[in-house]
Amino acid sequence: MPKIVDAEQYRRVLLNHCFDLFAERGYANVTTRQIAEALGVSTGTLYHYFANKKDLFAQLVEEIARKDVWALQQQIDRDKTLSERIAAFGQILVENAEYLIAAEAIWLDFYQHCNVEETQNALILQRVAGQYQKAIANLLGIDDLKVAHFIHTAIEGILCEQLPTRNSELFVEQVNFLMAMLTAYFEKRAIACLEAEAIA
Amino acid sequence: MPKIVDAEQYRRVLLNHCFDLFAERGYANVTTRQIAEALGVSTGTLYHYFANKKDLFAQLVEEIARKDVWALQQQIDRDKTLSERIAAFGQILVENAEYLIAAEAIWLDFYQHCNVEETQNALILQRVAGQYQKAIANLLGIDDLKVAHFIHTAIEGILCEQLPTRNSELFVEQVNFLMAMLTAYFEKRAIACLEAEAIA
Amino acid sequence: MPKIVDAEQYRRVLLNHCFDLFAERGYANVTTRQIAEALGVSTGTLYHYFANKKDLFAQLVEEIARKDVWALQQQIDRDKTLSERIAAFGQILVENAEYLIAAEAIWLDFYQHCNVEETQNALILQRVAGQYQKAIANLLGIDDLKVAHFIHTAIEGILCEQLPTRNSELFVEQVNFLMAMLTAYFEKRAIACLEAEAIA
C-alpha cells in the first residue's frame, strides 16, 4: 500500500507545518484559510486530508506528543545518578524552552477546546498524558509514575506562565526551584528508607 | 433619574454572573448574546457597562483576582508553624478545588487571548501575578517571593490538568506532592542554615 | 402662551447648535447621542422637543432656509444696476463660502434621505426651493423666476463640488464663470429686446 503511506507522510508534513501558526495565535484565532496558505495548499486540500479543523488540531496534538516522547527517550542515559539525571532534565527543559512553551500553548488550547464528551478526545488526553509520564519516569530512572506525573504537571505550570511573555530568567529560576525541590524530596525519601531498614 | 443607582456595583454584579459561562466554555466559545442572556439583560445593556467583549473579560479577570487575594488574606493565621501553614494551604486548595479550577480556566484564557502589546493587558497580567505571589507568601509566612511565585506556578499546573475532566483523587494527590516537596525543601534549607551558623 | 414661546425658542437654539455636526459628518453618521452631547442635553430631552431624528433634521433644514432667505433679503439694494447686483451677489457667495458649503451639505443630505412619499418632506422641499428662487430674483431685481431658479441650481452645483475638499480658488473661479455667463445672457437678451422693439 505505497499510496497510503505517502498520504500518511504528507499528512504529517502538513501537521508539522501548522505548529507555529497554532502556537502563536491559538486555535480560535487561526482560520482554515490561514492554515491552507501557510501550508501552500488550498482549503479544499485541507479537507481532503483532515475531517475538519478540530480533527486537524487533535492530530497535531498527537503528533507533537509522539515526537516529544520519542525525543525524551533519546536522552535517557542509564549511567547517570538520580541527581545527575535531574540536572540533565533541567538542562533539557531550559535548552528547549522556546519549543516547549509553544507546544504548551497548543496543548492548553486542546485542554480547553476539546469536548471531553467526544471519546476520541478523551482518549488522546489520557494516552498523551500517560506517555509523557512514562517518558519522564524513564528519563529520571524512577519507578513512581505518580511522582513523574507531578513533575510533568509542575513543568506545565512553569510553561503556562511563559505564554503571554517569554521571560527566560524567570523560566530558569522556576526550573531550578523544581529541580531543587525534587532533590530535597528524593533525599528525604532516601533517608526515611534507610532509617526504616535500620529499624528492621 | 436612571434606573440603576450605583453603576459601579452593578458592573461587578454582572461580572460575577459571567464567571461560570466563561469558565465552562472559554472566551472564544461564549457569544455576547449568551452572556446577555445569562445576565438577564440585553446585548445593548452589556455594551452600556463594558466597552466590548474583551474589556468585559479583562475586567472579569481583575475582579476574580481581587476577590481571590482578599479571600486568601482572610485565611492568614499568624500563630501557626510553617508546616501547619503548608498543611492549611493544601486544605484550602482541596476545599476550593472546584472554584479554583474554574478560575484557572478563565485565567488561562486571558493568558492566551490577551494581546500583551496592549499595555492595559500587560499591566493586568503583572499586577495580578504579583498580588497572588504576595498573598501566598503572607499565607505561608515566608519572605522569599520567588518561592511563593514557584508555588503559585506549580498550583497553576495542577489546576490546568483538571480542566478537561475533574479528577479529585488526582488533584488531592498532586497537592499533597507539592506540599511534601515544599516541606522537604524548607527542611533542607533550615538544616543548611543551621550548619552554616555552626561553622560560623 | 409664554411657556410655548419659550419652548419654541429653545427648539430653535437646539437646531442651530446641530448645524455643524450634521454639516461635517452627514445625517447618517451623526448619532442621537452625539447630537445630545453637542447640545449639552440628554437623548431623552431631544425626544421631548423633536419627534425623532428625521424630524429634527427636517426642522433644521427649514430653519436654515428661513435664516438664509432672511439674510438675502437684507442684502437687496434697489439703487444698483443689474450688473452691479450680479457682482454684489457673486461677492456675497464668495464671502460666505464656508457657511454656504456647509448648508449645502445638509441640504443635499435632505435631498437624499427624505422620503418624498411623506407629504411633509415634499412640502418642505417645494417651499424652501420657492423661497430661495424668490430671494435670488429680488436680490438681482429680475422678474423671471425661472432664471432665478437656474441660478440657484447652478450655485448648488458649485457648492456641491466643494464638499469633499474646500478649494477657494476654484470656488471663486466658478462663481465668476457663472456671473460672466449671466451677464452675457442678460446682455444678449437686452439686445434682442431692443431689436424686437425696433422692428415693431
Next chain:
Amino acid sequence: MPKIVDAEQYRRVLLNHCFDLFAERGYANVTTRQIAEALGVSTGTLYHYFANKKDLFAQLVEEIARKDVWALQQQIDRDKTLSERIAAFGQILVENAEYLIAAEAIWLDFYQHCNVEETQNALILQRVAGQYQKAIANLLGIDDLKVAHFIHTAIEGILCEQLPTRNSELFVEQVNFLMAMLTAYFEKRAIACLEAEAIA
C-alpha cells in the same frame, strides 16, 4: 477548477447590478444583505470580490465614470460647429436624464461619505473629475478646461435638483438655460476676440 473563470469580469457584472440599488436608496440605506440579494449571491460572495462595503461603492463610482466617459467620447462629432455641439450636448443630457440623475445620486453619496483623508478616495475624486472635464471639452471642441469644468459643475447642480423628485419639464428648461448661457458666453467672447484683433 473554480466556478467563475474571469473574476475581474464578474466583479464588473456585480458592480453594474448594484447601480440601481445605491442610486435609489443611497449608500447608508443599502445593506450588504440587500446588495447580495439584488445580485443573487450570498453576502459571503460579496466579500469574496470586494474588501468591504466602502470598497464596493468606490469601485462602483469608478466603474460608472469609466463607462460615462467612454460613452461621451463616442458622441464626439468633429464636423459640427460650436453651437451645433452645444445643442447636441443638451440633447444627450435630456435623452439620458434618468440615468444621469441616478449616477449623480451615487456620485453625491461618494462626495459625502468618502473620507478624503484616505488617499485612495482623494485619487478617485480627482481622477474622475478630470476625466469628465476632458470628455466635455472634447465633446464641445473647446480648449478651455476651466469652462468645461464649470459646465460639468452646472450640470451636476441641475441633476442634484432632480434627486428627490423627477421633473422632466424643469430638467429640460434648466438644460436649455445652461445651453443658452453658454451660447451667449461664447458669442460674447468671440466678439471680444474679433474686436481685439481689429484693434491690433
Next chain:
DNA sequence: AATGAATGAGCGTTCATTCAT
C-alpha cells in the same frame, strides 16, 4: 487528488427610541 468560489449561520457591535424615575 486538488482547487477556490460559494455559502449562510452567526459573530461582535451599534444606535434610534422608550420609559421608569
Next chain:
DNA sequence: TATGAATGAACGCTCATTCAT
C-alpha cells in the same frame, strides 16, 4: 421637564465547510 439605563432589531463582516470542476 429632564434623565440616561435599557432595549433589540439590524448592521457589516467572518469563516468552517461544501462541491462543481
